[in-house]
Amino acid sequence: MTVALRTEGIAKAFGGVQALSDATIEVEQASITGLIGPNGSGKTTLFNIITGYERPDAGAVYLHDRPITALSPQRVFAAGIGRTFQLTRIFPRLTVMENMLVAQQHGHRRRVSPLSRAGSQSDRQRAMAQLEFAGIAGQAGELAGTLSYGQRKLLELAYVLVADPGIVLLDEPAGGINPSLVGLIADRIRALNAAGVTFLIVEHNMEFVMSLCQHVTVLDYGTVVATGPPEVVRADPRVLDAYLGTGEDDQAEADEAEADEQSGQR
Amino acid sequence: MTTGTQKAQVAGPAGVPSAGGGRLASPAARLTGLGLVAVVALIFPLVFTNATISNIAVQTVIFIAVASAWNIFSGYSGYLSLGHAVFFGTGAYAVGIIARDANVTGDTVFALLPLAGLIAALVAVPLGLVALRVRRHTFVVITIAFFFIAQLTASNLAITGGSSGLLAPVPNWTAATFNNPFYYAGLLIAAATVALSAVIRRSRFGLQLRAIRDDEDRAVGLGVRAMPVKLTALVISAFVCGLAGGLWFYFIGQAFPQFVFDPLFDLAIALMAFFGGLGTVAGPVLGALVLEPTQLYLTLKLTNDYLSEILLGAVFLVVILFLPRGVLPTAAELAGRQRARWQRRGDRL
Amino acid sequence: MAREVYEAIADGILGGGVYALMAAGLTLIFGVLDIINIAQGILVILGAYLSYVLSVHLHIDLFIGLAITIPVMFAIGVVIQWLFIRPLRGSERTSMTLLACYAVALIIEGILYAAFGPNFVTLNAWYTQPNASVKLFGFYIGDIYLFGFGLAIVAVVVLYLLLYRTTFGRAVRATMQDATAAALVGIEVNRVAALTFGIGVAVTAVGGMMYGATSGGFNPNSGYDLISRLLAIIILGGLGSIGGAMVAAIFMTTAEALVDIWQPNWAVAVFYLALVVVLVVRPTGLFGRQAVRAQ
Numbered sequence: 003m004t005v006a007l008r009t010e011g012i013a014k015a016f017g018g019v020q021a022l023s024d025a026t027i028e029v030e031q032a033s034i035t036g037l038i039g040p041n042g043s044g045k046t047t048l049f050n051i052i053t054g055y056e057r058p059d060a061g062a063v064y065l066h067d068r069p070i071t072a073l074s075p076q077r078v079f080a081a082g083i084g085r086t087f088q089l090t091r092i093f094p095r096l097t098v099m100e101n102m103l104v105a106q107q108h109g110h111r112r113r114v115s116p117l118s119r120a121g122s123q124s125d126r127q128r129a130m131a132q133l134e135f136a137g138i139a140g141q142a143g144e145l146a147g148t149l150s151y152g153q154r155k156l157l158e159l160a161y162v163l164v165a166d167p168g169i170v171l172l173d174e175p176a177g178g179i180n181p182s183l184v185g186l187i188a189d190r191i192r193a194l195n196a197a198g199v200t201f202l203i204v205e206h207n208m209e210f211v212m213s214l215c216q217h218v219t220v221l222d223y224g225t226v227v228a229t230g231p232p233e234v235v236r237a238d239p240r241v242l243d244a245y246l247g248t249g250e251d252d253q254a255e256a257d258e259a260e261a262d263e264q265s266g267q268r
Numbered sequence: 269m270t271t272g273t274q275k276a277q278v279a280g281p282a283g284v285p286s287a288g289g290g291r292l293a294s295p296a297a298r299l300t301g302l303g304l305v306a307v308v309a310l311i312f313p314l315v316f317t318n319a320t321i322s323n324i325a326v327q328t329v330i331f332i333a334v335a336s337a338w339n340i341f342s343g344y345s346g347y348l349s350l351g352h353a354v355f356f357g358t359g360a361y362a363v364g365i366i367a368r369d370a371n372v373t374g375d376t377v378f379a380l381l382p383l384a385g386l387i388a389a390l391v392a393v394p395l396g397l398v399a400l401r402v403r404r405h406t407f408v409v410i411t412i413a414f415f416f417i418a419q420l421t422a423s424n425l426a427i428t429g430g431s432s433g434l435l436a437p438v439p440n441w442t443a444a445t446f447n448n449p450f451y452y453a454g455l456l457i458a459a460a461t462v463a464l465s466a467v468i469r470r471s472r473f474g475l476q477l478r479a480i481r482d483d484e485d486r487a488v489g490l491g492v493r494a495m496p497v498k499l500t501a502l503v504i505s506a507f508v509c510g511l512a513g514g515l516w517f518y519f520i521g522q523a524f525p526q527f528v529f530d531p532l533f534d535l536a537i538a539l540m541a542f543f544g545g546l547g548t549v550a551g552p553v554l555g556a557l558v559l560e561p562t563q564l565y566l567t568l569k570l571t572n573d574y575l576s577e578i579l580l581g582a583v584f585l586v587v588i589l590f591l592p593r594g595v596l597p598t599a600a601e602l603a604g605r606q607r608a609r610w611q612r613r614g615d616r617l
Numbered sequence: 618m619a620r621e622v623y624e625a626i627a628d629g630i631l632g633g634g635v636y637a638l639m640a641a642g643l644t645l646i647f648g649v650l651d652i653i654n655i656a657q658g659i660l661v662i663l664g665a666y667l668s669y670v671l672s673v674h675l676h677i678d679l680f681i682g683l684a685i686t687i688p689v690m691f692a693i694g695v696v697i698q699w700l701f702i703r704p705l706r707g708s709e710r711t712s713m714t715l716l717a718c719y720a721v722a723l724i725i726e727g728i729l730y731a732a733f734g735p736n737f738v739t740l741n742a743w744y745t746q747p748n749a750s751v752k753l754f755g756f757y758i759g760d761i762y763l764f765g766f767g768l769a770i771v772a773v774v775v776l777y778l779l780l781y782r783t784t785f786g787r788a789v790r791a792t793m794q795d796a797t798a799a800a801l802v803g804i805e806v807n808r809v810a811a812l813t814f815g816i817g818v819a820v821t822a823v824g825g826m827m828y829g830a831t832s833g834g835f836n837p838n839s840g841y842d843l844i845s846r847l848l849a850i851i852i853l854g855g856l857g858s859i860g861g862a863m864v865a866a867i868f869m870t871t872a873e874a875l876v877d878i879w880q881p882n883w884a885v886a887v888f889y890l891a892l893v894v895v896l897v898v899r900p901t902g903l904f905g906r907q908a909v910r911a912q
Binding site for chain 2: 100119121
């Protein structure tokens with residue numbers, strides 16, 4: 003198996019909070035990998051570090067064995083890693099088409115004059131193809147700010163994809179949108195994955211993760227506690243512990259309560 | 269209603285999805301309108317020969333240029349500058365100093381204007397490099413700081429004539445059509461600026477600017493190089509303001525610090541752009557066309573300066589509170605809604 | 618020579634206290650409402666004129682008159698916020714509130730010109746006279762400065778108690794940190810915003826009186842100079858940091874007083890140059906929070 007993206011021993015603290023400690027993950031080429039864990043386990047922080055929005059205190063990030071730890075967000079993007087945000091980020095006062103064109107700016111050689119019309123014929127065609135795929139081609143001329151939340155998510159995904167990234171990091175793509183749209187997004191991811199795009203997805207929607215991802219990594223308190231195929235991971239006691247708390251603690255509490263009762267009776 | 273089933277999308281006129289929430293008029297109508305405006309603008313001083321009216325006309329075209337230039341920077345990038353008077357004043361003083369020291373008079377003074385613009389553009393580079401590193405709140409304040417530094421510098425240096433300022437060279441053409449050369453020079457600058465504004469708005473450069481305005485960090489993350497883009501817009505804006513400032517100085521006849529570096533200047537051009545529609549091409553033009561003559565007319569009628577100040581503030585508040593996006597975008601949106609209503613009515617029949 | 622320097626430093630610190638007070642109100646408004654109240658300069662002048670009217674026409678002592686001017690300025694602040702700032706919404710909100718404040722400032726300036734004309738006036742009382750001074754450490758310190766300093770201390774203490782010992786203060790601090798969260802726990806954010814703006818403006822009543830008494834003359838045009846200094850101070854100190862504003866105020870007025878010894882014409886430039894230099898080195902100001910990249 004070829005590893006497309008991996009992190010080694012990432013550590014990051016914010017003030018007194020250790021968000022990540024020794025986070026080591028691997029994302030296989032052309033896979034759909036899920037990254038799950040309870041709130042505060044460090045998933046978005048890890049995303050931010052991978053994509054250059056944060057600098058780790060320790061550890062490294064490798065893209066096809068090339069270290070990219072210190073790269074700025076735009077360099078990471080240029081290297082072929084696209085990323086969406088938990089709170090969808092689009093350009094509200096630009097049209098949907100223009101949103102797509104912004105993502106295509108970096109691909110141009112220096113020769114293209116800045117005063118030339120934004121978006122060449124081929125750029126626009128590729129953008130339209132993505133928009134059609136996403137089902138929002140009809141709104142190409144509308145201001146992105148008029149889109150609904152679900153449509154914005156699709157737009158953000160579309161403009162990340164139009165730049166032809168090899169790897170896409172999705173931060174809660176299914177968050178806050180209705181079930182039929184979730185299905186649409188899952189279908190799109192599968193289709194793109196079949197064409198060779200690698201996905202790393204942070205998501206809380208377990209159904210979404212388990213049905214879509216071929217491989218799942220679980221973070222808890224900033225470290226990896228389990229990794230493997232979805233069926234294996236979901237049954238792993240450490241994962242259950244991370245999300246729900248141990249059965250052992252409950253048993254100990256019950257024993258104590260019983261002991262108190264008995265001592266009270268004497 | 270999921271997007272997957274939204275295939276039956278209502279198309280705007282000519283089968284093209286309506287852009288930006290509704291256009292005010294079709295392309296053909298806009299072209300004819302533009303032609304009409306051009307004709308009117310060209311023959312205006314020949315028809316209206318009254319000195320007062322042509323005086324107002326000169327200042328109006330100058331401010332059309334300045335408001336459009338301000339919009340090219342502040343409107344498209346979202347960085348509000350309240351210090352553009354620095355560039356305007358630099359242009360004015362540049363013409364004044366060079367004309368005085370190199371003894372330039374008459375027609376030739378017009379040739380100094382591009383030089384004045386260039387000097388203002390050069391001044392914009394270090395100012396921009398400092399000011400554009402900070403967030404928007406702080407940016408506005410820095411522009412105000414630069415404004416006061418400029419005013420102070422002009423008051424204290426001998427070369428700028430200190431607080432008494434400079435006198436412009438005396439023009440050498442007839443008094444009858446005295447205002448006309450100024451008018452046509454101003455019209456040329458204004459037309460070129462508006463055209464440039466339109467080109468920029470449609471261009472790659474403009475797209476990057478506007479993306480910066482909406483979400484700078486995301487734009488940077490997608491590869492937009494923020495500082496060069498913002499700085500270029502500022503330099504272009506400064507160049508035009510320098511041109512306009514030089515012309516204005518020649519027209520008005522004098523420049524002294526309080527007059528040239530006037531805080532109301534920046535507020536007025538911001539209001540013009542806001543009034544017409546910030547970030548649009550025609551907005552600042554409309555704003556200047558409406559507000560500049562009004563302001564000048566009021567200054568003539570009202571002996572009391574202070575009343576015009578109060579009115580300016582009041583108009584600004586009204587615009588901000590009730591027409592926050594400006595006249596043109598609001599009108600375009602209303603037109604779009606009306607068209608949609610007609611279409612629905614048409615579908616029902 | 619050395620004497621002049623020490624005097625300049627003393628003047629700077631004392632004068633800085635006055636500016637610190639005015640700046641504190643401005644930065645408080647920013648901290649809670651996230652807006653820069655450009656009208657603060659002219660509001661200080663308005664406060665000064667109010668004290669003037671009370672003193673000259675009603676013969677009320679300047680400090681006693683504060684009991685009237687503070688509530689009046691507070692009310693004016695609340696009205697301004699409620700009428701012109703609260704209704705503003707949308708993505709352009711930051712720019713628009715700034716311009717709205719500028720517009721309000723223009724209106725107030727125009728009204729002041731209409732009411733009082735362009736002539737310079739000063740606030741006078743027995744303690745503002747040049748000979749009413751106390752000798753301290755070998756320097757003469759004007760009585761007005763001593764009283765003013767005492768007043769500033771009282772004001773800071775009151776502000777502190779208000780912010781840290783009352784329920785309202787807690788609401789203000791909560792809104793400062795996160796308006797949405799504050800609203801979710803039942804804090805009436807609109808009311809907090811209006812009242813905070815009012816407090817920020819009420820401070821100008823005190824600042825205005827002190828400014829009027831120590832500036833050697835003011836007229837409606839004085840607002841520009843004042844607001845540009847205040848803005849420089851709060852940016853240098855770090856937007857939202859009251860302590861930072863105070864340090865910056867004292868630093869800048871002292872620097873200006875020192876430069877004034879050699880180059881009176883350029884002294885005021887110190888303010889702006891200091892601002893520019895600091896921002897080149899540290900864009901968030903001396904004590905500013907690491908700016909969350911807000912639009």
